[in-house]
Amino acid sequence: MAGYQGWHNAPEDGAGRGWYHYQSRGKFEPGSTNVDLWPDVSEQKKTYKTPFLHADGTSAYLTSAHDASTVETHFRWMKEYGLGGVFMQRFVAEIRGRSGRNHFNKVLGNAMASSAKYGRAISVMYDLSGCRDSVDVPVLINDWKNLVDSMKITSRGNDQSYLYHNGKPLVVIWGVGFGDNRKYTLKDVNKMVDFLKNDPVYGGCSVMLGVPTYWREFGNDTEKNPMLHEIIKKADIVHPWTIGRYGNETAYNRYAEVQKGDAEWCRDNKLDYVGVVFPGFSWHNMNPKSPANQIPRNRGSFFWKQLSGAIQNGIEMLYVAMFDEIDEGTAIFKISKNPPVGASTFVTFEEDIPSDYYLYLSGYAGKMLCKQVPFRMDVPPPPALKK
Secondary structure (H helix, E strand, C coil): CEEECCCCCCCCCCCCCCCCCCCECCECECCECCCCCCECCCCCCCCEEEEEECCCCCEEEECCCCCHHHHHHHHHHHHHHCCCEEEEEEEHHHHCCHHHHHHHHHHHHHHHHHHHHHCCEEEEEEECCCCCCHHHHHHHHHHHHHHHHCCCCCCCHHHCCECEECCEEEEEEECCCECCCCCCCHHHHHHHHHHHHHCCCCCCCEEEEEEECCCCCCCCCECCCCHHHHHHHHCCEEEEECCCCCCCHHHHHHHHHHHHHHHHHHHHCCCEECEEECCCECCCCCCCCCCCCCECCCCCHHHHHHHHHHHHCCCCCEEECCCCCCCCCCCCCCECCCCCECCCCCCCCCCCCCCCHHHHHHHHHHHHHCCCCCCCCCCCCCCCCCC
8 A cells, every 4th residue: 555645736626726735835836846756647637737847848747636537547557556555645734624625525535436446445544744732633533524424435335445454444643652742642642543443433443553663662753652652552553654764775774673673562462563665755845955866766776675675574564655745755656757857856767767667666566465476675677668
């Protein structure tokens, strides 16, 4: 499974959000954008002209996640490349307002239709980034009630594509126990978990918690509060966030030992564990002081080291960060080999690495995880390009 942001908009898509998440500081033009990867839109039915230009002077185009055709193409790719499905991000700080809620409801509705069409799974992931204190607890609770009642997210009969874990619908709460002075508390998270697990009408869910990398030993990214482990033990799956914690294959080897310990702790406490992997990282356009292509993909070897390493560690479930995250340069979907030129720089793959290579690697790893193909430590080379 992969994470799915679904947060990019265009001014003419009907959402009224402008170039949302493409723009930087209110502007979207050369020299002012938040994204470090430019998507390959050649297969998309609906695209929007941007102020950016290619080297030959032609206009560059982008898509909006608000459009059903965009989401459908993404789910078609998931099926074609063998990805199991995606966790649909719902940022609590966004869905508390009407504009954000309407957009993410539209994206989720499109995903529900496309996931049923292409036989992929979806699960709701509530991201607590930017949440206030306890006043945002009812936002999550009321939103889940609305998804169950109005969108029938877990009761769609033969079209059901929602992900179940141990016979219960799986809901994710991401951002639990991070030691960066967030406004919400572990007590607030505990109320959310108790609702999802135990509410007589809307509960009965399995819960996955997105926690810091060093959650087990209360390391440098983790809130030093024993309550974190109490809440984790109430949940069903532990999901440590590792993006940027290591930047090359050697550094990953050190983290692999942490992962082994995490998985063992989860087994001892009768919890499941999801390993998190990412293909590379870059957020230079969002943060100009950060170098472009900060964590290089290295022809897929960085990504494959994590995938094969997790499988070698006995990890049985993998979360790819992310499907469509072009702001931080972690996207695995198809990336343009011919991005715009000018004042903004965009990360490109090596010349002979095709735009779909990271979809291919994700699907290959999924087959390896399910023992459908033999395990291999060396990165699979790109298949011959389709003519």
